[in-house]
Amino acid sequence: MAGGLGLxxxxxxxxxxxxxxAAGARLRGILEFFTTNRFxxxxxxxxxxxxxxxxxxxxxxVVSFVNAGLMNLSQAAGVILGANIGTTVTSQxxxxxxxxxxxxxxxxxxxxxxFVQNPRIKKAGEVVLGFGVLFTGLTTMSSTMSFLKDSxxxxxxxxxxxxxxxxxxxxxxxxAVLQSSSVTVSIVLLMASQGLLGLSICFFIILGCNMGxxxxxLLASLSGKKNAKRAAVIHFLFNVxxxxxxxxxxxxxxxxxxxxxxxxxxxxVGRSVANAHTFFKIFEVLIMFPSxxxxxxxxxxxxxxxxxxxxxxxxxxIGEYRSPIxxxxxxxxxxxxxxxLANKNLELAFHAFLxxxxxxxxxxYQREEEIDSLSQKITDFLVNSNLQExxxxxxxxxxxxxxxxGDIERIGDLAENFADSxxxxxxxxxxxxxxxxxxxxxxxNAVSALLKDAVVIFKEHKKEMIxxxxxxxxxxxxxxxxxxxxHLNRMAQGICxxxxxxxxxxxxxxLERIADHGTNVAFSVMDHADEELLTES
Numbered sequence: 001m002a003g004g005l006g007l008x009x010x011x012x013x014x015x016x017x018x019x020x021x022a023a024g025a026r027l028r029g030i031l032e033f034f035t036t037n038r039f040x041x042x043x044x045x046x047x048x049x050x051x052x053x054x055x056x057x058x059x060x061x062v063v064s065f066v067n068a069g070l071m072n073l074s075q076a077a078g079v080i081l082g083a084n085i086g087t088t089v090t091s092q093x094x095x096x097x098x099x100x101x102x103x104x105x106x107x108x109x110x111x112x113x114x115f116v117q118n119p120r121i122k123k124a125g126e127v128v129l130g131f132g133v134l135f136t137g138l139t140t141m142s143s144t145m146s147f148l149k150d151s152x153x154x155x156x157x158x159x160x161x162x163x164x165x166x167x168x169x170x171x172x173x174x175x176a177v178l179q180s181s182s183v184t185v186s187i188v189l190l191m192a193s194q195g196l197l198g199l200s201i202c203f204f205i206i207l208g209c210n211m212g213x214x215x216x217x218l219l220a221s222l223s224g225k226k227n228a229k230r231a232a233v234i235h236f237l238f239n240v241x242x243x244x245x246x247x248x249x250x251x252x253x254x255x256x257x258x259x260x261x262x263x264x265x266x267x268x269v270g271r272s273v274a275n276a277h278t279f280f281k282i283f284e285v286l287i288m289f290p291s292x293x294x295x296x297x298x299x300x301x302x303x304x305x306x307x308x309x310x311x312x313x314x315x316x317x318i319g320e321y322r323s324p325i326x327x328x329x330x331x332x333x334x335x336x337x338x339x340x341l342a343n344k345n346l347e348l349a350f351h352a353f354l355x356x357x358x359x360x361x362x363x364x365y366q367r368e369e370e371i372d373s374l375s376q377k378i379t380d381f382l383v384n385s386n387l388q389e390x391x392x393x394x395x396x397x398x399x400x401x402x403x404x405x406g407d408i409e410r411i412g413d414l415a416e417n418f419a420d421s422x423x424x425x426x427x428x429x430x431x432x433x434x435x436x437x438x439x440x441x442x443x444x445n446a447v448s449a450l451l452k453d454a455v456v457i458f459k460e461h462k463k464e465m466i467x468x469x470x471x472x473x474x475x476x477x478x479x480x481x482x483x484x485x486x487h488l489n490r491m492a493q494g495i496c497x498x499x500x501x502x503x504x505x506x507x508x509x510x511l512e513r514i515a516d517h518g519t520n521v522a523f524s525v526m527d528h529a530d531e532e533l534l535t536e537s
Contacts, residue, residue, distance in 0.1 A: 003140055011134025014126055038078035038292055042285070045082020055087035055181060059217040059235050064326040067221075067228035069317065069333060073299070076231045077292045080238060081285050087213070088278040090182035094189055095274035102139060105132030141190055164204045164251070168243075171208020181213040185277050193270035200258050202273050203250055206280060207243040214239050230299040237295050242284030315377050328394060331378065331401055335408065336459040338374045339521065341367055342412040343451050346514065349418035350444050353507065354437065356426045364419045371412040378405050400524040404458065407517040411451070414510050414517075421503050433496050436504050439483045440511075446476050447511045447518070454522040461525050473519045480512040 049058040062079050065071040071079075109132050112125025175184045188205050191197045197205075214236040221232035250257060261279065265271040288295070317333040345367050348360045382402050432440065450472050457465050487504060490496045496504065 007133055007137030007140060011130050011132070011137055014130030014133060038074055038081075038289070041075045041078025042082035042289070045079035045084075046086040047082075048079070049083040049086025050089040051086075055083040055213055057216075058083040058086070059213075059232070060220040061326050062235075063217050063220045063224060063228045063231050064330065066231040067224040067317065067330075070329050073227060073230055073234065073296050074292070077234050077238075077296055080231070080235045081289060081292070084210070084238070084242075084281045085278070085285060087182055088185075088274070088281050091185045091189055091274040091277045094186045095268070095271045102132050102135035105129070105135065108132075141187070162201065164201075164247070167201050167204035168208040168211075168247070171205035171210075172212040173208075175209045175212025176215040179213075179216045181209040184209045184212070185273070189270050189273040192273050199262065199269055199272055200254055203254075203258070203276055203280075204247070206273070206277050207247055207250075210239045210243045210280070210284070211236075226303050226305060229303045230296075233299040233302050234295055237298060238284070238288050241295075242288050245287055246280050246283060315374075315381070318378075318381055328397055328401075331382065331398065332459060332461075334374070334378055335401060335404055336455055338371060338378065338405070339408045339411075339451070339455045339458070341371050341374070342408050342415060343448070343455070345371070345412055345415040346418070346451070347448065349415045349422060352422035353418050353425055353503075354432075354440065356422065356429065356431070358423055358426050361419050361423060364416065368412050368416045371409060375405050375409040404521045404524040407520040411514050411517050414514050417510060418507065421507065425500070425503060428499055431497070432500050432504055433490060435490065436487065436496055436500075439486065440504065440507060443476070443479055443483060443508060443511050446472070446479060447515045450476060450515050451518045454518040457522040458525060463525060466522065466526065469519075469522055473515055476512060476515045480508055483508055 045058060049055050059080055062071065062076045062083075066073065066076050105128050109125050109127075109129025112121050113129060116122060116125065171184060171188075174187075175181045178184060185206055188197065188202050188209075192199055192202050214232070217232040217235050221229040261272050261276050262269075265275050315334055316337060317330045345364050349364050352358065352360055352364070379402065382398055382405075450469070453465060453469050453472070456462060457469060484505065487496070487501065487508070491498075491501050
């Protein structure tokens with residue numbers, strides 16, 4: 001029995017991991033861009049959870065998206081409701097009893113994984129292999145359960161499950177331990193098929209499974225922001241209120257409901273358990289969807305207060321609990337925040353130099369320390385992440401983000417150099433000529449605009465902006481060459497004093513280098529297939 005359960009759990013992991021690797025980027029895009037309202041969020045939740053075969057994993061992912069500020073509570077509520085329906089796909093698959101096909105799945109999966117070089121086919125092979133292991137586990141558990149029927153002690157123990165509240169509690173505890181309602185319902189389905197459990201009592205165990213599936217999300221939210229905790233509470237409230245309504249309905253009409261589900265399932269007990277799981281989830285969504293707004297407000301009362309403002313050097317979006325799919329948007333948000341800090345430092349340092357002022361230098365140096373700290377923490381996360389769990393495309397994206405962190409840190413370093421130049425200019429009362437000052441302002445404005453566009457391209461993945469962005473960067477290169485040439489002429493004519501002239505030349509070169517680093521950040525969203533974007537420009 002334990003061996004069969006182990007195979008079943010491992011098969012589910014292989015299958016869900018394979019599906020997540022194969023469709024990770026697309027699923028992430030769907031989550032980010034197609035959850036604009038509760039209804040579309042619900043549809044996404046159904047589809048998403050049907051793919052990865054786990055409402056617990058889906059909800060943990062939703063919590064991480066809320067924590068990263070990529071999804072609000074109303075959107076999260078819709079996805080959570082949909083996830084409750086999507087998770088029933090596993091029990092429906094188990095009810096088909098494809099155990100006889102398990103050897104075919106196993107052999108096909110092994111061939112695809114071991115002997116095929118195409119990465120996509122390898123990922124598909126993991127899914128097929130997962131199916132084979134899953135159904136092999138089911139066969140093992142089923143054969144074990146057939147012997148349990150002949151054990152008087154086992155049958156006597158199971159007869160004690162007539163208490164509906166005890167059945168709910170058992171479903172809750174097992175699901176909380178296994179962290180998967182799909183697994184618990186599948187075990188219940190097998191036990192019912194073997195005559196170890198009555199169909200009616202299975203219904204109450206399923207209700208316990210619904211509530212037990214909330215534990216993963218609640219644990220995932222503990223280290224998150226208040227909104228992440230609220231998202232987990234919303235999941236809990238949905239399932240508790242929905243299960244309470246169904247419990248009441250079953251208590252009043254258990255006989256007719258059991259007969260109806262058995263009739264719809266054509267007398268197949270296993271299919272009846274799977275259908276009951278699906279029907280209960282759909283009913284729960286139907287009664288809870290209209291009250292989503294009230295549930296969100298209740299969650300806000302249960303978890304009151306505003307978000308505590310974190311230190312700028314702390315990671316705001318990368319939480320302790322994260323899934324492979326949520327890693328990229330979390331890191332992208334964190335790096336974008338780091339870029340905004342670097343841009344702010346550049347603005348203050350440039351104007352400090354322009355005005356020969358030391359007023360904001362302390363603030364600049366403090367912020368630079370925060371940028372360095374953020375850089376180290378993000379880099380540590382990227383280095384320590386288990387990249388092998390990610391699809392190849394996602395590993396490449398995170399690799400490019402590693403270099404983007406370095407480019408942004410270098411922008412911060414150059415801004416700090418501007419602050420040093422401002423102090424030097426103030427100490428020696430170095431003044432630029434009007435023409436030099438005007439050209440420097442023009443150069444700074446062009447670079448500042450480019451950096452803002454770079455952050456937008458990076459943060460929102462707007463590849464369509466790259467052709468115009470590239471033209472902008474080339475114009476800055478030409479501007480730097482033109483201004484350096486004019487500066488040499490002014491120096492030759494004695495218009496600029498030597499010390500100020502050297503500072504001007506250094507500032508101009510540094511601004512051009514900042515533009516180069518900003519370009520690297522923007523181009524980090526590109527892959528080899530996007531190189532034509534540069535040729536188009």
